[in-house]
Amino acid sequence: EAGVAQSPRYKIIEKRQSVAFWCNPISGHATLYWYQQILGQGPKLLIQFQNNGVVDDSQLPKDRFSAERLKGVDSTLKIQPAKLEDSAVYLCASSLELAGVYEQYFGPGTRLTVT
């Protein structure tokens, strides 16, 4: 079974530039998540999709971050314009309910450096 795929793996941009990250979840997983992990911290949920719909985006800085999940499969996360404090690893995860168990599987992440 293929895992969660993310690209690019690394990205360096200047502040005020824009950037986009891509995620392909595990086949058949209806739920997709984007997390932000700042160095030395645990991941923080930015947005959760259930199929095409948004379930939770309460911690997404909507003035500069946007995300979409077209056709309930792949997803993109965009930052425009980027700030220095956006430097972090952006993790995508997906999950599928099996007998009431929702186990999340994570991709390798995209390391973003904003200079």
Added chain:
Amino acid sequence: KQEVTQIPAALSVPEGENLVLNCSFTDSAIYNLQWFRQDPGKGLTSLLLIQSSQREQTSGRLNASLDKSSGRSTLYIAASQPGDSATYLCAVRLGGGGSNYKLTFGKGTLLTVNP
């Protein structure tokens, strides 16, 4: 608001030792708790998932326990090996049903096993 704390922040042990990592959470109304491993520059690998109705889960040399009423979980690693060196993260999902599967993470414990 759920808060997850992991103690110690860092741990260094000689190879072969048994060790315990601790996780505490403030809201005991959880749905499940997951322990993850994160290697430098990599994504998260799920180690063990404990449902709220369970007391422990075991996988190989790993054993995780859950005491929901006291808001605590421990991860026990037996006969530690240098390959166990990584950051270990604890995450909880709140209960209450619905489709919000957000995980709240601790900051992790950085484990170093010395040969």
